[in-house]
Amino acid sequence: MRAKLLEWIARYGLAEIAGIGGALLAVFIVRRLTTSAVAAGYAGTCGETLGYVGAIAARDFLTAHRDARASGQKLGARARRSVIVQLLVELGPAGVIDTILIRPLAMAAGVRWLGPVIGLLAGKIVGDVGFYVPVIMMYERRRRRERHAE
Secondary structure, eight states: OOHHHHHHHHHHHHHHHHHHHHHHHHHHHHHHHOOOOOHHHHHHHHHHHHHHHHHHHHHHHHHHHHHHHHHHHHOOHHHHHHHHHHHHHHHHHHHIIIIIHHHHHHHHHHHOOOOOOOHHHHHHHHHHHHHHHHHHHHHHHHHHHHHHHH
16 A cells, blocks of 8 residues: 555655645735635636646656657657546546536635635645545556556
């Protein structure tokens, strides 16, 4: 279990940092423009999603590019589509529910009751629990398929 936990941290840790940065930036901008906790919750969610997905997508595309180059090839359209499909399968369903419902509500409630920084982080933690359970299940499913294909 420890090895799996370290693998998940390696996979999602940097993306979490990028997501937190995006969320904080978005919340502070929206709180400067409006007093709405709901708007801040949605802004935090959008900022986090952009930072998080951007970090994971960048890493996965770089890895695919390196793998292609190591085998003397270019990263072709099929390989790019494969990366996109894998990201959609791994992150898509949980991401949609998380981004539209769970995280904005959790962040809005947190910002309203605990203030912009602590509330944002508390809402993020609540959102993360609902997000990572299905994401890790899909990631592990993909890894099993990859091992069986080898």
